[in-house]
Amino acid sequence: MPSMTQADAPGLCNFVDMSPSPFHVCATVAAALNDAGFTELDESQRWPSEPGRYFLVRGGSLVAWSTEGDDTDPARPFRIVGGHTDSPNLRVKQHPDLASAGWRLVGLEPYGGAWLNSWLDRDLGVSGRLTVRSGSGSTDVLVRVDLPVLRVPQLAIHLSEDRKGVQLDPQRHLNGVWGIGSEPRSFLAYVAGQAGVDARDVLGWELMTHDLAPSSLVGADGELVSAPRLDNQVTCYTGLQAMLHAADHVATHAGPVPLLALFDHEEVGSMSDRGAFSDLLTTVLERIALVRGGGREDYLRALAGSVVASGDMAHATHPNYAERHEPAHRILVGGGPVLKVNQNLRYATDAAGAAAFALACEQAGVPLQRYVHRADLPCGSTIGPITASRTGLTTVDVGxxxxxxxxARELMGAADVASYADALAAFLTPAI
Incomplete structure (x- = not known):
């Protein structure tokens, strides 16, 4: 069966390399949406009542949808693909300028559950946003410095107590070296200069490091993708491709309103103005119903028929640590999308949600794998349980x-990019 979307591994690599921070993820997605005829909306302005393709950006989060087609019922249900734009990394402190033992340093701290040792001895750039003075107010400026400006050096094995590696103290051991000197130098002034703004006008900032090595296809036959931030930019990229397919589909076919919701701050609990715990999704869903001429009753009716696929990455069975996985639920790279189930609701999947995604995989002609975490290991979570409890929508966790x-560098199968995108596209456009 031919692919339903334009998603492929080289496209994913390009997407990741263009998107070193959540703000850049939103900018990359927004550019693709604009090219596909979507119109950006402002939450503070009135929204158009006409059917169309729309999106909005709130900080490092983005929501896109299409109400095109002949179905103008304000109670028209939604099919939603959710994901997150943030990834674990090292972030710049508010007073970052340090000096020690003749080295100039930048104070860094972990964001989310970063695997800290993987950030050592890498050439690191800096990206994020600066909020700068503009008249009597402020405006945001995206910044990315793709120069090897920072490096967190490993301790020599000869200085390790047992020569078996070191335990990293996130307060003491993660400062980034960026020069030689006994006096600190203003890192913010450097970044502001790279962004073309006066450091004196910088009122706030959210800056983070990124690995400068480009994403690549690896293996003898190029069957694997090696890249930073696969968790969860794979869902951002494939969700975008699925949304573009769905927007074209609903323009000429009956079906639910397709919607893509990409949230910031999942890796730190989602408790922010733009995280999955915020009002972002529920506000957008209600306003879509209202501008289409409906009322509260229509909005609630729309929710009753809606389903969410919470997209996040899944653990493939590790060849060197196979015993760390549930033996009856081995997940294969190249084996297709993964449906994730946890009896303690670390994933939101129930039978109804599982059925919705299984049908989508059948429609797309892709295989489906089912993941269960080892019962004797703590299981991570996603935006799925948050979204389900905040909205009351049937939700399935997939990846x-x-x-x-x-x-800092992750690995996946190249073939899984297209199959995952096709499954999400079919989920957004269910056969009626």
Whole structure:
């Protein structure tokens, strides 16, 4: 069966390399949406009542949808693909300028559950946003410095107590070297200069490091993708491709309103103005119903028929640590999308949600794998349980298999990019 979307591994690599921070993820997605005829909306302005393709950006989060087609019922249900734009990394402190033992340093701290050792001895750039003075107010400026400006050096093995490696103290051992000197130098002034703004006008910032090595296809036959931030930019990229397919589909076919919701701050609990715990999704869903001429009753009716696929990456069975996985639920790289189930609701999947995604995989002609975490190991979570409890919508947790989750550099199968995108596209456009 031919692919339903334009998603492929080289496209994913390009997407990741263009998107070193959540703000850049939103900018990359927004550019693709604009090219596909989507119109950006402002939450503070009135929204158009006409059917169309729309999106909005709130900080490092983005929501896109299409109400095109002949179905103008304000109670028209939604099919939603959710994901997150943030990834574990090292972030710049508010007073970052340090000096020690003749080295100039930048104070860094972990964001989320970063696998800290993977950030050592890498050439690191800096990206994020600066909020700068503009008249009597402020405006945001995206910044990315793709120069090897920082490096967190490993301790020599000869200085390790047992020569078996070191335990990293996130307060003391993660400062980034960026020069030689006994006096600190203003890192913010450097970054502001790279962004073309006066450091005196910088009122706030959210800056983070990124690995400068480009994403690549690896293996003798190029069957694998090696890249940073696969968790969860794979869902951002494939979700975008699925949304573009769905927007074209609903323009000429009956069906639910397709919607893509990409949230910031999943890796730190989602408790922010733009995280999955915020009002972002529920506000957008209600306003879509209202601008289409409906009322509260229509909005609630729309929710009753809606389903969410919470997309996040899944653990492929590790060849060197196979015993760390549930033996009856081995997940294969290249084996297709993954449906994730946890009896303690670390994943939101129930039978109804599982059925919705299984049908989508059948429709797309892709295989489906089912993941269960080992019962004697703590299981991570996603935006799925948050979204389900905040909205009351049937929710299924899904993903694509990968190794080295939360490392500075992660690994997945190249073929899984297209199959995951096709499954999400079919989920957004269910056969009626």
């Amino acid at each position: 694509a298999p990968q190794l080295a989750m939360h490392s």
